[in-house]
Amino acid sequence: MVVASPCALIISTPASILSAIGNGAKRGILYKGGAYLEQTADIKVVAFDKTGTLTFGKPEVTDVKVIPLPVSEFVIWSGEENELLSIAAAVESKSEHPLAQAIVNSARSRNIQIPEVKNFQSVTGKGVIADLKDNSVCVGSLNFFDDYDTHHLDSAYKIVEQHQNEGKTSVLVAVINGRKAFIIGIIAIADVIRPDAADVIKELRLVGVQRIIMLTGDNKRVAKAIATNLGLDDFYAELMPEDKVKIVKENKKFGVIAMVGDGVNDAPALSTADIGIAMGGGIQLPLPLGVVGHEGSTVLVCLNGLRLLNFKRK
Structure with missing residues (x-):
């Protein structure tokens, strides 16, 4: 059946998944497969890198x-x-x-x-x-x-x-x-906080995300100021790349976790999370990421992808 008609592969994919993937593409989001998209419906924790993600990354x-x-x-x-x-x-x-x-x-x-x-x-x-x-x-x-x-x-x-x-x-x-x-x-x-970051945090909560945290290699005082400004649930500062991996693993106890990052040090944490969302230059990382933003993307593009949290397979 599959050999005779490759269209069977397309037919076997639920229309709702194809529709959601198409909607994501229109919003600047590439999903690497329907399985990842389905998993986003269960995300309970979102971990953000700071530099270049919650901030402009152009200090x-x-x-x-x-x-x-x-x-x-x-x-x-x-x-x-x-x-x-x-x-x-x-x-x-x-x-x-x-x-x-x-x-x-x-x-x-x-x-x-x-x-x-x-x-x-x-x-x-x-x-x-x-x-x-x-x-x-x-x-x-x-x-x-x-x-x-x-x-x-x-x-x-x-x-x-x-x-x-x-x-x-x-x-x-x-x-x-x-x-x-x-x-x-x-x-x-x-660095300067992205003007859309606070609204993104608020809307993530509206679509069911229960815990929003920030991971950064920056010092605690700078991290605390940004976390407080954005109303985050927690922040982790002065981290090495391996520390980010450890914290992502620890936060899996709260449920499915998505990691959003844009930086040379984020690759291990992105691949450790259930869903890795690479923004900006990070899209070139050779990782099995579930969601990938396009070049020049902002934290708002991340939200456009996670808005599909309301997606449910029919």
Whole structure:
């Protein structure tokens, strides 16, 4: 029957599923099969990544703070604000992370030269490191320096805390010499919550989602401010990619869970959830995702897909 008439495959698929898939396509949503679509009817938990999902993912540099060091110690360091931004942008120019792009864009907007680096490495969830002239430079979060004998860490903590109180994310720039790290400056970056995010959260509750959470690698104070603003049930901050996987698994006790993400660190969590929803650049991830948003999609597109929670197979 199937061999003689391939149309039998189409006929065997409930019309309601085909209709829902078609409606999803019109709204910018690709469902990878009817089985995933049916499962969305049972979603009780939605976990959002923060950067690029609940926020625009296009943060901007707000502060550049230099920590003075003896100029003679480092070939690359002149102790100037523009020089700090040049160094950071050089290393971050090899990264696709939104925070990295913010630093590069800031340097370009000031017409600051961005030199070439060598031996670029990305340390997942922590930051990046590369060779610039005769020095190794790392650009990352505080936890990047856990394994180093770090100079000027106390000064850095005070600046980072101030930024956190202002809802900003801090990126530290340091010169590496063996197992020693010399922090030369801190760059503050702020992102903006998507204007449609709050409405999406409200409507998700109307279609039956009982628990809405946020997972982020950002610090607790920034995460709390955003979670409170959006009325989320809970938030988890300062996470590594493996931490997100663990939390997704833990939240499965509340029911079927969907993970919504857009970032280089979200792949494991997206594939761990019952339904993985990739937004923006994340659609290229080679994952068995149930729902995939198109390039440039927003959190509103995510909602358009989950609105089909009302779908029931007939």
